[in-house]
Amino acid sequence: MSVIATPQQLEASRAARRAYRAGHAQPTSGVAPGLTQANLIAVPADWAFETLLYAQRNPKPCPVLEVIEQGQVESMLARGSDIRRDIGRYRIWRDGELTEEVADATDAWSEHPDLVAFLIGCSFTFETGLAEAGIPIRHQELGRNVPMYRTSIDCTPAGRLRGEMVVSMRPIPASRVADAVQISGRTPAVHGAPVHIGDPQSLGIADLSRPDFGDAPEVRDGEIPVFWACGVTPQAAIMESRPPFAVTHAPGYMFITDVPDAEYLV
């Protein structure tokens, strides 16, 4: 499809990118509603093929929206953007260790001018559809970051890259779980249908109240925990595979594009 954003939407996305570029730091859930947000992972050029292959082999957690090649910093999904500056909070990784969190990654790109950046789809895209169908998005209601968990599900390796799948969790009323499956299933290019419904332990999640990323959830009576593949999965691969250098967004602080969520509907 080629769905075009409205002028109001474009104004909102540009204003958001300007604010983040100016140093504003706030999770992006609910920001510039209806426009696609993306996870970031940038690696040195000699890791680029393996990263793209890892994504191809693990499309549910790693749906690639765009690859920004070596020497480029503008995303084609957001005219006038600068991938080094327009995210609210970046993580810098050295040999698989998180060494810094910064509001501007220009220095990282200066240090490694051969970085290739991957924009990966985000589950916030199908939250638009869930909300439109009247399915509550708890973490938005509470003004929190979505809870994310490392799991015991191994992704398919690619060359030097391996790691487990990371999932995001939303508590869904039992009567709406089927709807949530069908609605998110309509965006297969952006994580698609859940990977798991209802039993955290079989995913290797010992304690739902202690996510590995994001904020603690609130699961109410009659609600089922529903798990979607998450674009933070490449960060788990960095931790395990230890490339010499990498830059990612901080979980919950996404890159905001000018592309309507509806673009990814089938």
Place this chain on the structure above:
Amino acid sequence: MSVIATPQQLEASRAARRAYRAGHAQPTSGVAPGLTQANLIAVPADWAFETLLYAQRNPKPCPVLEVIEQGQVESMLARGSDIRRDIGRYRIWRDGELTEEVADATDAWSEHPDLVAFLIGCSFTFETGLAEAGIPIRHQELGRNVPMYRTSIDCTPAGRLRGEMVVSMRPIPASRVADAVQISGRTPAVHGAPVHIGDPQSLGIADLSRPDFGDAPEVRDGEIPVFWACGVTPQAAIMESRPPFAVTHAPGYMFITDVPDAEYLV
């Protein structure tokens, strides 16, 4: 999904691969029905990233089902297979020129042991769904190869790779065109919905009766030509971008996997 082939289907796919390996040469439309067939493009390792990126940027014509890395010849989609031998007819390309058609590509792999092979989805996958819905598949009825055309639509370049989109065409009764869109749209990972319906000239196709690949079509009264993105598109990129060496299948002579077509339904 994880749809499992029936024992009868697996027997058919293995028998077909054995026959092609033994030298049998016949287009694969209708062979091992219900199992996914794939296009092949294999390039030297230093073209692999650009090829994967070209596919990522042009997912409708180039949906990647599998990447078989340097040094490997077995497809994970077909246990016991040998990608060098199990296709009925291969094309060998040197500097963008088609130099040979062979029944066995073992020599090509010996000449270039660093080949990385890409299996690309094939429109035969959604033909299963069309046939089940009672939509006639003319080229199958006539025992011919599907007609394919180079178009005036440019694909998005990736590094050194560029070229136009190739499409396959099926004449569909006007009353069933909408059904054909919806049915093929359910397999977005395998070309998905048509890219164009009804007007060959606006695709740059001057004469429908003279396809660039495959056999001439037969369009009857009341039928509309419907065009789908085609996995022969990488061959057009080879012609235009002239990598030093490449191996592909010959159009219509696909690689037969053990994966049910239903695996790619959303």
